[in-house]
Structures are given as C-alpha cells and as structure tokens.
Amino acid sequence: MSKHIIKFAITAALLFANIVNAQQYPMLDAAAGRVVQKYQQSSCEQLWQERAAKKGLAPSPGEQKVIQAMRSDPEMRAEFINRVAAPVVNKMFECGMIP
Known part of the structure; x- marks a missing residue:
C-alpha cells in the first residue's frame, strides 16, 4: 500500500514540475516546438x-x-536541450548528418 502512495506522490511531483517548467518559459515552448x-x-x-x-x-x-535568453539562463538552456535533443539528433542520424 505504501509503495503505491510513494509512486503516486512521485508521479504527481514530476507532473507538477513539468507544468511549472512549461509555464516558466513560454518563449522556449514556442522555439522548441x-x-x-x-x-x-x-x-x-x-x-x-x-x-x-x-x-x-x-x-x-x-x-x-x-539564443541570448538561453545564454543568460542555464536552466532555460537545459530545458531547451532536453526537449529538442532526441528528435533532432535522431533525424540527423537518419539523414547521415552525424556518424
């Protein structure tokens, strides 16, 4: 029973953190999208x-x-990279743009 409560609490915390990040950087949302x-x-x-x-x-x-906003805000830069890295690098790999 307590394992389910802990899992629920962790899931809720992660969801809340994602919502806060999305609201914190509206410019990043548009650029990353x-x-x-x-x-x-x-x-x-x-x-x-x-x-x-x-x-x-x-x-x-x-x-x-x-770019200037990301240079001055390391958290914003990290969030941008986390959002775009996998899709961009996968496509570049498929296209032979990276080894």
Whole structure:
C-alpha cells in the first residue's frame, strides 16, 4: 500500500514540475516546438539544402533573442536541450548528418 502512495506522490511531483517548467518559459515552448516540428516534417534532402544555404548567415532577430535568453539562463538552456535533443539528433542520424 505504501509503495503505491510513494509512486503516486512521485508521479504527481514530476507532473507538477513539468507544468511549472512549461509555464516558466513560454518563449522556449514556442522555439522548441518549432525546432522539433521542422526536423520531424522535413526530408533529409530539405535539411541538407537548408544546412548548405545557411552557412555563414546570422540568425534572425527572433532566434537571436531566444539564443541570448538561453545564454543568460542555464536552466532555460537545459530545458531547451532536453526537449529538442532526441528528435533532432535522431533525424540527423537518419539523414547521415552525424556518424
């Protein structure tokens, strides 16, 4: 019985933490969602073409704002990386962009 209560308490705490994080960084939610969606919906050919076209180009003002926010807030940066790392790296691996 006590094991079930402990499991329930841990689950509730993790759920609450995720909700708090989602509300804490609304800008991060939008940016991470766009990045994940882009990689999930793009073909490998599209990603390779975009990669070649963007070499040497500066980020857009919106991207610069998000990047600066993540540089100044390590918790936000960690949350962003946790959200986008797996989908992006998996797609890059599938496309031969990383070994």
